Structures are given as structure tokens and as C-alpha cells.
Amino acid sequence: MSHAYHTIRFWVVIVLLSLMLGVACIVMGWVDRSGNLSHRVSSLWGRLLCRWNGIDVEVEGLEHLKSDQSQILIANHQGFFDIFSLSGYLPLQLRWVAKASLFKIPFVGWSMQASGYVPVERESRKKAHQAFLASIEKLKEGNSIVIFPEGTRSPDGVIGPFKKGGHLMAVRAKVPMVPVTLIGSGRIIRKGSGIIRPGPIRIIIGKPVEYEEIAAKKEESVLEAIRDTICENYRLHAPETAFQTQAAENPPHPSA
Template identity: 25%
Template sequence: MIRPRSVEEPRLNRLFKIAFYYSLQLVCRLACVSLFHLRCLGREHTRVAGPALILSTHQSHLDPILVGVAFNERVNSVARQSLFPIPVLGTVIRWLDAIALDRTRGGLGGLKETMRRLRAGRKVLLFPEGTRTPTGRMLPLKPGFLVLARKCSVPLIPMAIVGAYDALPRGTWVLRPVPIRVVIGPAIEPDELKGLDDAAALELVTNRLAACRQRGQRR
């Protein structure tokens, strides 16, 4: 397990970001419950002490909001570098302490910053499928997150989002008021990955995500 280290930041900036995050979280939580009758199953599994990687299925642009609503504590998301220059959106992303990922450079900067956040004791959200699903079905996982999991030796929290694809499918910005469920599974501890090659580790995580997804589809 990595030992938390402080992330240097002016105190006023840090306090502002915390206040902004929890204010926006409250607004989003109320909106999601009203619009989508949001239900979060397995929230007891969010209570993991210290740093962790949150691994979620990726259905729509709503997903980072839904994950943020499901967790009581702050969650750092990874966002494309191209989103940061966009007026208003870029400002909000910065205030939420998102991690910039520059895919044109292989994402190395985002990888280093994610490791820095984990060493500071943060929880970081990743979408291991790498992109939003075009069909609503789970995509094969990309192995990049395993580098972080093994390097930082942190728990992996699997979760699935069911219904977000129908609420805001890829290629549209028109919201549909359909039910959404977020399902969080038991954390995968670092010891569970020891001795597994990438293929076996990916299978383990895929099965945990699929189990969360199946639970969400049953209710």
C-alpha cells in the first residue's frame, strides 16, 4: 500500500475546490434522483480507506457525474486534455480537480499525475474500456490501468452504470428521463492481483464489472 503524500496547493484554492465539489455534488444528486430516479446499490463498498482506483463501465457523458454522486468523498476523474480549453466546461473541470489526459502523447502526463494523486491518498476514477460504448454493451478492457494498480498497490473498486446509455447515448446531447442504477462491487485488493498475468487480471476485473452490471439489470 502506498503512503499518502500531500499534494502541494494553496490553501484557499484547496478550500474553494472542496466547497465547489460538494455544492455541485448536491445539485447533481438532486437532479439525478429527480430526472433518472437514480439508485445506488452497494454503496457500502465505497467506504475504502485511503487511495483507490475506481473502475467503471462507460456508457455516456453522464458517467463521471453518476460516479461522483455515488461516492460521499471527492473523486478525481481523468478528462481529455482537449476539454480543458473549452469555455466554462474547462473551468468547471479544473475546479473539480480533474486529471488531464493527452492522448496524442500517449497519456504519460496523465499517468504520472494519477500516480501523484494516489500517493496523496485520493480516489481516482478510470474507465477501463477506454471509450463510451456505442451499443450499450460492455467493451473489452484495456490493460493500462493494471500499470497503476501494480505500481501503486491500491484497491480497485469495480462499478457498473446501467441506464445511462439510454438516458444519453453516444452521438446525442438530448437527455431522456429513464431509470439509472449505479452498482458498486467489493474492492479488489492488491493481493488478488499478485501472481496474475495481464490476461488473468483483466479477466478478474471484467468478471467483477459484469457482476455489477448484472445486478443492476435485475432490479
Template identity: 30%
Template sequence: MIRQLLQTAFAGTAAVGLTGVFSTVVSVLSLRDAKDADGALTLWARSVLASAGVRHEAVGVEHIPADGHVVFVQNHQSHYDALVNFAHIHKHTRYVAKAELFKIPVFGAAMKLAGNIPVERTGGAGDRARLSDAVKALRERVSVLFFAEGTRSEDGRLRPFKKGAAMLAIQAGVPVVPMAVSGTRLILPKGGRAVRWGQRVALVVGEPIPTQGLTIQDRDALTRRLEDAVAQLYAEACKRSGDVP
């Protein structure tokens, strides 16, 4: 018990301290060019994961196209998901994230300066305008990652996917890369207070799904295809992490 308390205290203190330092670094680097912050984000992610003793691996990263931009679509289990992604995806990528995260002092400013996209998740005019901006950004300068379930899964079971990722990819005319992560929900369960030190985490990346020739009328079919692809990848990720819901 004492050991677990000490590990949790260390992981929590390190995460807060590292995030504070790197938020400032990312903000400064992003003032010139958002791409300049990519290396700092990778180092931040790997450092926070190490502070919690997380053992992480990624397979299938060779499927990520070296050229051009893509929409990444992934399941969502934990705040640690983004850390695992930054640690292993070496492609200029930013997130579609809930607007509340952008209100966190220092961290929120860094997210905005780095080029992440806030959404209220209400489906209102503001969200539609931001997604329209995201289409332009996706075509011109950055790949975008969606947590397609819209919220974290507490029990590890996949939830129905939202249509936003499919719509964005079709409108921008870029491929969609499905991914799945497993094990992160056990590091610090939603509502939990103790970090599970040494948790195994796996990220599995699938082959790109093209969107050329698709129209908005195809968004439902593409969304179902993405659900199926992520489900298959998730099954492999669960085996690798040892977390089988």
C-alpha cells in the same frame, strides 16, 4: 411530442446553467483545497439529474473502503455516468478524462483546478508523465476513477478494457473497486436530440480487489479480472435499470 420538446429544452437549459454556476463555485473552492469542492460536485450532479427527471439508485456503496485511496473502474455509457457517480460516491475522487474536456471554457478550468487528470489517449510520453503524477496523487491525496473501456458504448455492450487502471493501481499499491452503471445511455443517446425523461439508472458497486504483491507483469491478469467483475455487476445494473442490451 410537444411535452418531450419542452422536457428536453428544460433539461438542456438547466444542465448548461447549473454547470456554469457550479464550475465557478468548484473553481473557487478548489483554490484552497480540492476536497472543499466535493459537496458542490454532489449538489451539481443531483441537480442536473433531477432536471432530466432521472430516477437513480446505487447499491453496494458499503463496499467502498472508508479509509485510504482506491482506483475505481467502471464501464462508460454516457456523459451522465459522472453525474451518477458524484451523486452517490462520497469519497474524494477525481477522473482520468480525455484532454478535450479540459478545453471547454469555465468547465475545463474547473476540472483542472479540482484535480482531474487529462490524457490524450495516444499512449505518448505526455500521457505516461500524467499517469506517473496520478500514482503520486493516488498514494497521497485522492482516489481515481477510470472509464476502463476508453470511450462510450453506443449499444450498451461492454468493450475490452484498457490496461491503464490496472497499471495505476499496481504502481500505487491500492485496491481496485469495480463498478457498473446502466441506463444512462438512454437519457440522451449519442447523436440524439431528445432527453428521455424519467429514465431509470442503476449504479452497482463491487467488493475491492487488492493489488498488494502484484507487479506490472500482472497487469493483464488484473485487467481480465476487472473485466469479469464489471461484467457481473453490469448484469445486475441492467436488471435494475431495465436497460438490457
């Protein structure tokens, strides 16, 4: 089938699901102020977006997730379907830290608010700090947080430098950090393009770095170890050998 067909189908599906499940999310938010019921609807939303657009998602390492404890998932960022696949296929109460502008989108933004997601305006240091504190509260309430430390989607699959932030959040909330490697999602919607190319996504969950180890080691060494795990899993399982080599050579980002 042509890329045009898949692209049109994607936008039809996402609009219809946004209308139907968006209303369900909002209603669940009225029933349950914790956001747990709304996130379950959002999780279904993510799974259907993948399945109905021909995206097969494989998850490896689910045994490393803690169903009875909050955690911070540290993931490489490949494309839009990172969010759909993680939300849809990880059996956790996830809370996302997302751009504040997304919360203004009808149905989508209202659903994010009902699900307890955290808006952030990175241009404002004060508001970014408020989002940081709100994320810690979500963790203390028993939810898990997903962080993309590269800060933006990779345009070519190369895993970029990691920015700081997750380490301090883990120390404040006293939770483990879990490396998550995403493979294949960047090919589905390439950065700067709106064309859909269906394909498989693989999610590889690594062993968590426990709070005691995080608190005992320097921030740079913890981030470097997590990034090394993600890069190694990417190198072993991603098909693009050029990307694998470049990913292994990028050092962690020294700045906040």
C-alpha cells in the same frame, strides 16, 4: 412529456449550474488548493443535474468503498450521465482523468482544474504518460480515480473489451481496484444523439480486489476477473437480454 422538453430543460439546467456552481468551484479552488472543496461542489453539481432532469440514481454496495483509503474504480461506460451520477452519489474524493480539450471550456474546464482533475492528450504518448504519473500522485494524496477501461461510451449497452492501464496504476500506487457496474445511463443520452430521455440509473459497486492480490497475479487475470464481475452484474440487472449475452462474450482487450 416530450423528448424536446426534456432536452431543452437539460441544456438550460446544465448552463445555469455551470455558471453558478462553476464560479463556486473556482472560488473553493483558491481557498483549498487540494481540490477537495471544489470536488464537493462538483459532486453537488452532479446530483442536481440528475435530480433536476428526472434521473433517479440508486447505489448498491457502498459498503465496498473505503472512505479512509484511495482506490481505483473500474467502471463500464454507458453515457454522459455516468460521470454525473458517480460524481454526485459516491461519497469519495474523486479525481477524473479527462480529455485536455474539456479543460478549455469556460467555467466547466476551470472548475475541473480547480477540482484537481487530470487532463490527458491521448494522441501524445509523452503527455499521456504525464497524465498517468499525475493520476498516481492523486492516489497517493488520498484521492480515488475513476477509469473507464473500454475507452469510449458503448453505443448499445454492450460492455466492450477492456484496455490495460488501471492494473499498473494500482501496482504503482499500491491501492485496490473496485469493479463498478453502471446500468441505464446509456438510454438517457444515446451515443451520437443529443436527445434526453430521463430514466433511472443503477450503480452496483462490487467487492474490491486488494493490492496484494493485484500485485501477485498477472495483469490479464486481474482485468478479466474485474470485467467478469461487471458483466455478471450487468447481466443480472440490465433489462436488455441481447446486450447481456453479448457483454459476457467479449474478452478483455489484449492491447494497451
